[in-house]
Amino acid sequence: MEETNQNSQTFLDFNSDILKPNNENDLQEIIKYCYKKDLPIEIVGAGTKNQIGKKLQCAKILDMSNISGILEYKPEELYITVKAGTPVKTVQDELKKNNQYLAFEPINFSELFKTDSNEGTIGGTLSCNFSGSRRFKVGSARDHILGFKGYNGKGEKIKSGGTVVKNVTGYDLSKLVTGSFGTLLVLSEITLKVLPLQTDTKTIIVSGLALEHSLGIMVSAIASSNDPSGVVFYPANFRNNFVFNDLTHPGSITAIRVEGTKTSTEQRINNLIEDLSLIDKNITVLDSIQSEIFWEDTRNLKVFSKNQKNILRAVIPASETINLISRLKTFHPTYFIDWGGSLVWLELDYLSNQKIDQIRKRVLDIGGYLTVIKSPENLKSSSEIFTIDPIKFRISQGLKKSFDPKRIFNPGKMYTGI
Amino acid sequence: MTTLKMPKVDRKILKDKDQIVKDIYSFTNRKNVLFEREELKPYETDGLTAYKQTPMLVVLPETTQEVSKILSYCNRRKIKVVPRGAGTGLAGSALPLADCILLGLGKFNKILEKDYENRCVVAQPGVTNLAITHAVQDKGFYYAPDPSSQIACSIGGNVAENSGGVHSLKYGTTTNNILGIEIVLMDGTITRVGGKVFDSPGYDLLGLITGSEGLLCVITEVTVKILKKPGTVKAILLGFPTIEDGGNCVTKIISEGIIPSGMEMMDKVLLEATNNFSKAGYPLDAEGMLIVELDGTKSEVNELINKVAEIAKQNKCSSVKISKSDEERLKFWSGRKAAFPACGEMAPDYYCVDGTIPRGKLAKVLKEIRELSKKYKLPVANAFHAGDGNLHPIIMFDANDKKSLEKTEKFGADILKLCVKFGGVLSGEHGIGVEKRELMCEMFNNNDIQQQISIKNSLDPSSLLNPGKVYPILRKCAEEGRLHIHGRDKSKFSDIPRF
Numbered sequence: 006m007e008e009t010n011q012n013s014q015t016f017l018d019f020n021s022d023i024l025k026p027n028n029e030n031d032l033q034e035i036i037k038y039c040y041k042k043d044l045p046i047e048i049v050g051a052g053t054k055n056q057i058g059k060k061l062q063c064a065k066i067l068d069m070s071n072i073s074g075i076l077e078y079k080p081e082e083l084y085i086t087v088k089a090g091t092p093v094k095t096v097q098d099e100l101k102k103n104n105q106y107l108a109f110e111p112i113n114f115s116e117l118f119k120t121d122s123n124e125g126t127i128g129g130t131l132s133c134n135f136s137g138s139r140r141f142k143v144g145s146a147r148d149h150i151l152g153f154k155g156y157n158g159k160g161e162k163i164k165s166g167g168t169v170v171k172n173v174t175g176y177d178l179s180k181l182v183t184g185s186f187g188t189l190l191v192l193s194e195i196t197l198k199v200l201p202l203q204t205d206t207k208t209i210i211v212s213g214l215a216l217e218h219s220l221g222i223m224v225s226a227i228a229s230s231n232d233p234s235g236v237v238f239y240p241a242n243f244r245n246n247f248v249f250n251d252l253t254h255p256g257s258i259t260a261i262r263v264e265g266t267k268t269s270t271e272q273r274i275n276n277l278i279e280d281l282s283l284i285d286k287n288i289t290v291l292d293s294i295q296s297e298i299f300w301e302d303t304r305n306l307k308v309f310s311k312n313q314k315n316i317l318r319a320v321i322p323a324s325e326t327i328n329l330i331s332r333l334k335t336f337h338p339t340y341f342i343d344w345g346g347s348l349v350w351l352e353l354d355y356l357s358n359q360k361i362d363q364i365r366k367r368v369l370d371i372g373g374y375l376t377v378i379k380s381p382e383n384l385k386s387s388s389e390i391f392t393i394d395p396i397k398f399r400i401s402q403g404l405k406k407s408f409d410p411k412r413i414f415n416p417g418k419m420y421t422g423i
Numbered sequence: 424m425t426t427l428k429m430p431k432v433d434r435k436i437l438k439d440k441d442q443i444v445k446d447i448y449s450f451t452n453r454k455n456v457l458f459e460r461e462e463l464k465p466y467e468t469d470g471l472t473a474y475k476q477t478p479m480l481v482v483l484p485e486t487t488q489e490v491s492k493i494l495s496y497c498n499r500r501k502i503k504v505v506p507r508g509a510g511t512g513l514a515g516s517a518l519p520l521a522d523c524i525l526l527g528l529g530k531f532n533k534i535l536e537k538d539y540e541n542r543c544v545v546a547q548p549g550v551t552n553l554a555i556t557h558a559v560q561d562k563g564f565y566y567a568p569d570p571s572s573q574i575a576c577s578i579g580g581n582v583a584e585n586s587g588g589v590h591s592l593k594y595g596t597t598t599n600n601i602l603g604i605e606i607v608l609m610d611g612t613i614t615r616v617g618g619k620v621f622d623s624p625g626y627d628l629l630g631l632i633t634g635s636e637g638l639l640c641v642i643t644e645v646t647v648k649i650l651k652k653p654g655t656v657k658a659i660l661l662g663f664p665t666i667e668d669g670g671n672c673v674t675k676i677i678s679e680g681i682i683p684s685g686m687e688m689m690d691k692v693l694l695e696a697t698n699n700f701s702k703a704g705y706p707l708d709a710e711g712m713l714i715v716e717l718d719g720t721k722s723e724v725n726e727l728i729n730k731v732a733e734i735a736k737q738n739k740c741s742s743v744k745i746s747k748s749d750e751e752r753l754k755f756w757s758g759r760k761a762a763f764p765a766c767g768e769m770a771p772d773y774y775c776v777d778g779t780i781p782r783g784k785l786a787k788v789l790k791e792i793r794e795l796s797k798k799y800k801l802p803v804a805n806a807f808h809a810g811d812g813n814l815h816p817i818i819m820f821d822a823n824d825k826k827s828l829e830k831t832e833k834f835g836a837d838i839l840k841l842c843v844k845f846g847g848v849l850s851g852e853h854g855i856g857v858e859k860r861e862l863m864c865e866m867f868n869n870n871d872i873q874q875q876i877s878i879k880n881s882l883d884p885s886s887l888l889n890p891g892k893v894y895p896i897l898r899k900c901a902e903e904g905r906l907h908i909h910g911r912d913k914s915k916f917s918d919i920p921r922f
């Protein structure tokens with residue numbers, strides 16, 4: 006009983022493998038306990054993304070799902086503060102009531118990992134920093150976090166940032182903890198920037214373009230003042246086993262999304278058709294509802310959901326997309342291209358450490374980086390999931406130590422030794 | 424100026440100056456090493472001219488390799504280094520130390536690559552902010568963050584301060600607009616963070632370094648995102664009988680789901696000052712004025728600007744003027760952009776405060792600032808990036824009058840404390856530097872600050888890179904005891920609680 010905080014509402018059974026704090030007091034007690042006893046803990050929100058990363062061997066699981074709830078929502082100030090374990094869906098539903106949303110489009114990985122169908126918690130979403138098709142226009146999760154509170158590896162409560170967008174007050178730790186896969190601290194409270202929902206969305210679908218032609222169009226579309234918010238390419242092979250909306254034209258799909266007021270989207274669609282000389286191509290324009298379905302499928306990697314295969318994610322300069330695709334031909338991947346050419350999702354039947362290394366090298370050679378999203382369990386401890394070089398490894402080790410000196414948070418999830 | 428505590432001067436280093444100069448000669452061209460009094464003079468202050476300190480030496484390296492050699496040498500010899508871009512910073516972040524090498528990045532002044540396919544520009548850190556836009560504007564592109572100092576400030580300085588501008592509301596600040604950097608750590612290690620891709624893998628070092636005020640590394644190359652110029656840009660001038668009405672209008676515009684590219688407010692004092700100065704045609708009967716700028720496609724801009732006018736009318740605006748041409752739009756901005764020189768006409772000196780508040784608190788905060796102005800008997804003009812809550816009160820004073828200067832500092836500190844009290848922060852875009860470092864305790868507690876300091880320690884264990892900036896040094900625990908403050912001299916903001 007000595008370890009139990011007197012103020013705590015709950016009795017904390019430290020012998021249990023799963024520690025589930027009901028409030029911040031519990032949370033702090035747990036971390037202090039694990040720090041004292043040198044117990045590594047795996048931090049889990051809703052568990053929707055916990056298959057991403059290296060295999061963990063932790064004494065305890067820290068289940069954050071009860072640290073949940075909206076603390077403050079100020080639509081007119083464009084921010085919302087929530088507890089870290091709050092489901093993304095809860096936040097999205099609340100925002101919708103005020104015609105607002107999280108512009109970075111949290112990804113729902115449940116189709117891929119066959120977990121419960123949801124986007125998980127806000128804490129998990131921030132820790133992984135994956136963002137949908139709007140990335141090149143509005144930024145990723147890291148561009149939408151304004152501040153946080155959390156506990157470092159000694160159980161000390163720390164905060165950074167605030168609720169305002171303009172803020173240069175000490176290091177921007179909000180960015181640092183975003184995408185750190187729970188290896189630096191346990192987030193308890195997060196303030197996010199929210200934006201007004203766009204009143205209208207339209208998507209031009211061009212069917213049957215060859216990859217090279219499509220990429221030319223994608224790059225021109227993004228580099229135009231028509232301000233698209235999603236540009237994606239699906240090769241023709243997907244058409245055999247996946248139904249995109251009710252599209253009938255066969256062949257590859259090149260899709261360009263515009264959002265804004267109705268007059269604006271109409272004008273921009275017309276501009277794009279003219280500027281990109283699409284008039285004689287097979288084009289279909291999707292309205293708001295159809296667009297929503299199309300982009301939700303894209304963001305959630307729906308085309309990969311049927312097969313239980315391996316998934317890799319390559320982020321590259323858009324100028325190198327064709328080069329990469331041709332250099333990966335020997336591996337026979339199934340792929341599609343998001344972010345106007347800068348993001349290539351790869352699906353492979355068979356994966357080995359050697360294969361991962363070879364693909365990673367090709368991605369690195371062209372100035373990109375590779376992340377293994379889904380791989381066989383037996384590879385998860387031996388293969389490199391994230392990309393890193395020796396200098397950055399040393400820097401990251403130092404940062405890890407400054408937050409979590411005994412390496413109790415998700416140790417080894419990103420890199421062995423961190 | 425009121426005395427400012429800085430890290431203890433290392434006399435041994437000063438004594439070794441001649442030898443240090445000789446050593447540095449082996450790393451860079453002799454002409455890049457300045458040590459004569461008159462050569463050092465231009466570097467003794469940055470944009471916060473109230474503080475002056477001559478550095479021991481100024482070194483102006485020309486390559487990343489040279490930077491690496493110099494830093495590695497300084498790390499071994501325990502010599503402090505202060506990086507400097509164009510020296511326009513307003514928080515004293517580039518203020519030299521008496522025993523430091525001031526590392527000027529001015530010779531890193533080339534644009535290395537314009538890559539339209541990946542929509543980015545690779546530039547050396549000494550290139551000015553505006554030069555980047557100039558380099559790509561013939562192809563219709565621009566670099567979005569536009570600090571008022573953009574003609575002079577360097578892109579490296581922008582990264583170090585996470586600078587913003589009037590268009591940050593829609594396009595974000597520096598941190599949202601850069602893709603990669605090349606850096607040199609204090610031990611001389613050279614590495615690249617990010618590149619021409621989004622979201623570099625691993626920890627977001629780019630996010631950590633942006634806004635770190637030269638404390639973590641020296642930036643030797645920057646890759647910035649460029650955007651296509653919007654098809655149509657229009658601005659609307661709105662006069663209001665009270666600041667409250669103007670503030671309500673701002674809130675309403677945002678609540679209606681409109682995110683203008685810029686939304687600036689000026690109070691009556693500034694309206695009069697700038698209008699006299701630049702004849703911008705501002706409504707002089709108004710107590711407050713808004714400039715709202717919208718960009719996008721023609722139809723969208725027209726639709727939204729009319730909507731803004733409509734919202735303004737519902738919020739009691741007293742005058743509405745929509746720009747009919749680009750010239751007229753630029754004329755609207757001319758007054759706002761002349762805010763500093765216009766205040767310069769009204770008093771011998773001015774002091775620009777920078778803090779952020781939740782935008783809904785504008786009227787309340789301005790009211791309190793007016794009361795403080797009466798209390799300190801110092802006039803203040805208010806410019807405000809209303810869209811994102813970034814406040815810039817400009818206090819007018821006379822630096823020759825020591826009392827007036829002290830009062831100004833106190834007034835500024837009180838305004839910043841107000842910002843924090845109303846849920847805002849100490850700096851929106853100018854950084855903390857030496858100016859606000861003791862105020863950090865208003866926002867952060869010991870744990871918060873120790874966490875930040877231990878990050879600094881992990882990259883610069885001897886605390887040699889730009890020490891004495893950002894973190895309060897009057898606290899015993901600061902910099903983990905490495906800075907030795909002697910005596911308990913009267914400090915700046917001495918009434919602020921410490922811990």
Ligand SMILES: Cc1cc2nc3c(=O)[nH]c(=O)nc-3n(C[C@H](O)[C@H](O)[C@H](O)COP(=O)(O)OP(=O)(O)OC[C@H]3O[C@@H](n4cnc5c(N)ncnc54)[C@H](O)[C@@H]3O)c2cc1C
Nearest residue numbers: 508509510511512516570571577579580583586587637642
């Ligand atoms: C009239 C005027 C108007 C201004 N308007 C704005 C505005 O609208 N918005 C805004 O955000 N700011 C504004 N500023 C402030 C200032 O221009 C910015 O902070 C700018 O980014 C500083 O750039 P600099 O090159 O002058 O940097 P400096 O002042 O030389 O240095 C600033 C900081 O950056 C560090 N640093 C500089 N270069 C490097 C490098 N290569 N590597 C590592 N560290 C480095 C320095 O050590 C220092 O800590 C204004 C200033 C003036 C004088």
